Amino acid sequence: MKLTDRFDDVIEYGGEEIHVNLAFDIVLRAHELLKDDTFSPYEKVEILFDMFVIDSENYDLGFMEKNEIVEAIFTELLGFGGKESGISTGKKYFDLEKDAEYIYASFLQDYNIDLFEMQGVLHWEKFLALLGSLSDKTKFMEVVNIRKQKVPKPTKYNKEERENLIKLKRIYRLEEETDAQEAEARLNAFAEALLRNKRR
Structure with a gap:
């Protein structure tokens, strides 16, 4: 662009x-x-x-x-x-279909853009630019960051942290097409x- x-x-x-x-x-x-x-x-x-x-x-x-x-x-x-x-040919951390509700809510939160109202209007390149610039406070980026996080090796101090991250990864995992x-x-x-x- x-x-x-x-x-x-x-x-x-x-x-x-x-x-x-x-x-x-x-x-x-x-x-x-x-x-x-x-x-x-x-x-x-x-x-x-x-x-x-x-x-x-x-x-x-x-x-x-x-x-x-x-x-x-x-x-x-x-x-x-x-x-x-x-x-990208690397690991895939989001899916435009499966994460549609997170993307919708995040555009509304960060940009005050209602994607339903922008159908037929918002250009694909603009959509991609805005998607890639969403802030970490949005639900979409929160989910992406959870998927990106590596589960730390277990120690006597991080049991609760590991269990919580594993639970979140299970909730937000991409069941299909996990590789771009x-x-x-x-x-x-x-x-x-x-x-x-x-x-x-």
Whole structure:
């Protein structure tokens, strides 16, 4: 993010500028869709095109064209599917879906931002910047810090401290997808599927 730049959410395709909506809630819904096995890759492309592209119904495009545009949105605008996906490959300490209530409450607490009111408005990049700057006093950061803490080795002085931390870690643990590599692998797999569709 550069403060001197504007968000230019446009894909150039076939000599035409296609405007894209990268509001945070749309990107989050796209992530949810990618994990949903009830839809085929073809259905996902159609849905993603309609989700991201502004006035999508005005474009008379075939599947392959939509596929290329969706691929460009993920790789060029969101930075997924390439070497620099923007996702840490280390230990994962939060989940945007599972921690949704903590994120909502923390944005309200720190910034007085109601994320429900900001759907369709708050840009994905702004959302990420604000999320990464939440103060330690917020519930979200409290939970993240609990997950990050290492349980100390037992001594005769720290039994209560250890038991309390273990209890909190159990309460706030991420039961699924505890490694961000899985999220990156899913996005890369989808990007590869888009490329395979393009070659057919």
